Amino acid sequence: MTPLPMFGGAAAGSLGFDRLAFGVEKAPTRSATNEDPIEARAIAAVKTGDAAAYDYLVSKYMRRVVSIAWGVVRNAADAEDLAQEAFVKAFENIGRFKTGEPFGPWIYRIVTNLGLDVMKHRKRFRHEEITDAAPAERRDRADLPAIANELAERIDRGIESLPEMQRMVARLYLVEEFGHSEIAKMTGLSEGTVRSHLSLARGKLKEKLADLHGGSND
Amino acid sequence: MTDNDNFLDRLRTGARQLRYEPDEMMSIRIAARVRERIAAESQTGIAQILARWFRPVVASLATLALVATLGIQWAEQSPDTSAPSLDTMTSTQTVDISIGGDTFSVE
Numbered sequence: 291m292t293p294l295p296m297f298g299g300a301a302a303g304s305l306g307f308d309r310l311a312f313g314v315e316k317a318p319t320r321s322a323t324n325e326d327p328i329e330a331r332a333i334a335a336v337k338t339g340d341a342a343a344y345d346y347l348v349s350k351y352m353r354r355v356v357s358i359a360w361g362v363v364r365n366a367a368d369a370e371d372l373a374q375e376a377f378v379k380a381f382e383n384i385g386r387f388k389t390g391e392p393f394g395p396w397i398y399r400i401v402t403n404l405g406l407d408v409m410k411h412r413k414r415f416r417h418e419e420i421t422d423a424a425p426a427e428r429r430d431r432a433d434l435p436a437i438a439n440e441l442a443e444r445i446d447r448g449i450e451s452l453p454e455m456q457r458m459v460a461r462l463y464l465v466e467e468f469g470h471s472e473i474a475k476m477t478g479l480s481e482g483t484v485r486s487h488l489s490l491a492r493g494k495l496k497e498k499l500a501d502l503h504g505g506s507n508d
Numbered sequence: 509m510t511d512n513d514n515f516l517d518r519l520r521t522g523a524r525q526l527r528y529e530p531d532e533m534m535s536i537r538i539a540a541r542v543r544e545r546i547a548a549e550s551q552t553g554i555a556q557i558l559a560r561w562f563r564p565v566v567a568s569l570a571t572l573a574l575v576a577t578l579g580i581q582w583a584e585q586s587p588d589t590s591a592p593s594l595d596t597m598t599s600t601q602t603v604d605i606s607i608g609g610d611t612f613s614v615e
Contacts, residue, residue, distance in 0.1 A: 341543075341546050341547065341550060344542075344546065345539065345543070348538070348539050348542055349535070349539060352530065352535050352538060352539070353529060353530060353535075356528060356530040356534070356535075356538070357527045357528040357529070357530075360528035361528070366528075366530075366534065369528065369530075370530075370534055370537065370538055373530075373538050374538050374541050374542055374545075377538070377542045378542055378545050378546065378549075381542070381546050382549070439522075439525065441522040442522050442523060442525040442526050445519055445522050445523045445526065446523075446526050449523075449526075463516070463520075464516065464519050464520050464523040465523045465524070465526045465527055466527065467520060467524070488516075492515065492516060495519065496515060499519070
C-alpha cells in the first residue's frame with residue numbers, strides 16, 4: 291500500500307495509517323463515541339506530541355471539511371484556506387479535545403465557526419459598499435460541483451437566496467445531511483433555534499420550489 | 509413523518525450533489541500546508557517555551573540589579589547621620605584620659 295506522503299514512515303505505520311491514502315476514505319460517519327480505533331490512536335498520539343499522526347485525521351475529514359467550507363465561501367481557493375485554517379486550529383487546541391470522542395464533530399464545529407467569522411466579515415465589508423446589497427462573491431457559480439443537475443442547481447439557488455443563518459443551517463441540513471443536534475453543536479445555536487431557522491428556510495424553499503412538492507400546501 | 513419532512517427529504521436527495529468534493533491535488537495541497545504550519549509551530553513552540561521561562565527570570569534579575577545599583581548609589585550619597593562627625597565630636601564632647609591614676613578631661 292502507498293504510505294501517506296511525508297509522514298508515512300514508522301510513526302504512521304505503527305498506527306496502521308499505511309493502509310490509507312488521500313482521497314480513498316469515504317465521508318466519515320458520525321457517532322457519539324469514537325468507533326474508529328485508528329482515529330482514537332491517532333488523537334492519542336497527537337496529544338503526546340506526535341504531529342505525524344495528525345495526517346490521518348486530516349485525510350479522513352478532508353472532504354467533509356472542505357465541503358462545509360465551500361458552502362460558506364463558495365469558491366475553491368477560499369474553501370481551501372478555510373479548511374487549512376480549521377485543521378491547524380484543531381491541532382493547536384488538541385489538548386482540549388476530550389479523549390474517546392469522535393474528531394468529526396469537533397473539526398466540523400471549528401470550520402463552521404471559522405465560516406461564520408468569514409460571513410460576519412463579509413457582512414461588515416458589504417455594509418461599507420455603496421452599491422448592491424447582494425454579495426458578489428456568492429454569485430460565482432463556477433465552482434458548483436460539475437455533476438450538479440438542474441434540480442440540484444435550483445435547490446442551490448434556493449438555499450443561496452436565504453438569509454445568512456437560514457442559509458447556513460439549511461446547507462448543513464440538506465447538503466451535508468447533519469442532524470439538528472449536530473448543527474446546534476457546530477453553530478453554537480440551541481437546537482430550538484436551529485429548528486426555527488430550518489422551518490423558516492423550509493417555508494421559503496417551498497415557495498421557490500413549489501413544483502417539487504406538487505404545489506400543495508403541505 | 510410529516511409532509512414537511514418529506515419535502516426536506518426530497519430536497520436532501522437532490523442537494524446531495526451539491527456537496528463539494530475536493531480533487532486530489534487540493535487534498536494533497538491542504539495536507540501539505542497543514543503539515544508545514546504544524547512543523548513551523550512546533551519549532552517556534554520550543555522557542556516560545558524557553559522564552560516563557562527565561563523572560564520572567566531575566567526580568568527579575570534585571571529588577572534586582574537595578575534595585576541594588578540604586579541602593580548602593582543612595583547609600584554612598586546620603587550623609588551618615590548615626591555616626592558623629594569629627595567636628596561634632598570635638599565641639600560637644602569631652603575626652604577623658606587616665607594617666608597614672610589621674611583622670612584628665614580634654615575638650
